[in-house]
Amino acid sequence: KAGVTQTPRYLIKTRGQQVTLSCSPISGHRSVSWYQQTPGQGLQFLFEYFSETQRNKGNFPGRFSGRQFSNSRSEMNVSTLELGDSALYLCASSFGGGLETHSYEQYFGPGTRLTVT
């Protein structure tokens, strides 16, 4: 079974631009969560989507948004990029809390490294 894939793997943008990152979950997984990883702040939860609905969100400004499609693929968008948005963005998928054994377990993708200059 294929793992979680994220595209692109690397991205360089300039301040003020916007960016869209993509995440394809493991087949059968309906939940996708997004995280921001930086050396200073560590791993921070951005939001979780399940069946095209955002179920939970972290404490990030409205510039950070996401969506999920009917095939469970998810995109994350950051508008008006700031230097501080430079980070590794990870997505993780899971069954999402259904009847499957350990349905809450998350499997991570390799991440998208975003550099804002």
Next chain:
Amino acid sequence: AQTVTQSQPEMSVQEAETVTLSCTYDTSENNYYLFWYKQPPSRQMILVIRQEAYKQQNATENRFSVNFQKAAKSFSLKISDSQLGDTAMYFCAFMKHGGGGFKTIFGAGTRLFVKA
């Protein structure tokens, strides 16, 4: 709000020896999950071990085991017979199930070096 604390930024251990990584958390929830994740240098985050809070028995996965003390809100990871491939950043994580979904809080991580 939930918090997860890993008080050891870095640790080292000799190959074949045992090491314990500490993690404490703060929550008022009764039902939650705890995890240890491993992130090798420049590689993907992988799940090492999970613990459901309602289970009293400590989880074990081969050389990895946890000491889960619910009342003390402590969740340490023991790695036995350490191997060079265990060198990685280890993150303790707390997941609550609320609002119909999941929210995971990570600790700052412990960088583990296994020496030959």
